[in-house]
Amino acid sequence: MVIDALVADWAESGKLYETMKEYGLTPLLWNDIASLYGYSKEEPSIEDFYLSVFETSLQHFLGAETALQADAYGLLKHWKDSGKFKESGLYRTLSEKAAEELSAPKHG
Numbered sequence: 001m002v003i004d005a006l007v008a009d010w011a012e013s014g015k016l017y018e019t020m021k022e023y024g025l026t027p028l029l030w031n032d033i034a035s036l037y038g039y040s041k042e043e044p045s046i047e048d049f050y051l052s053v054f055e056t057s058l059q060h061f062l063g064a065e066t067a068l069q070a071d072a073y074g075l076l077k078h079w080k081d082s083g084k085f086k087e088s089g090l091y092r093t094l095s096e097k098a099a100e101e102l103s104a105p106k107h108g
Helices: 002-012 015-022 026-037 046-061 071-081 083-087 090-102
Strands: none
Touching: 002 015, 002 026, 002 046, 002 071, 002 083, 002 090, 015 026, 026 046, 026 071, 046 071, 046 090, 071 083, 071 090, 083 090
């Protein structure tokens, strides 16, 4: 999945997204993300998107109305269950960043 690669790259360097920008591919990316997940911002970013996915998942868990479509919850579940994200420690890193940014309590 392209979004997996972009999120993983963002956590490390962000070079992949910059390359996409150079080739004029980001409008297509954000149009697809808006249509799939309901994420639409005037100035979208990979960081804001992943934080929105985590926040939506928390809202979904709490039974609250969510900002993004339900597929965003599925995306977080995919990241959590992904061997690539799990084995590399990327899911833990992203979760900790999201908890810090969203001021969520940490669980042992």
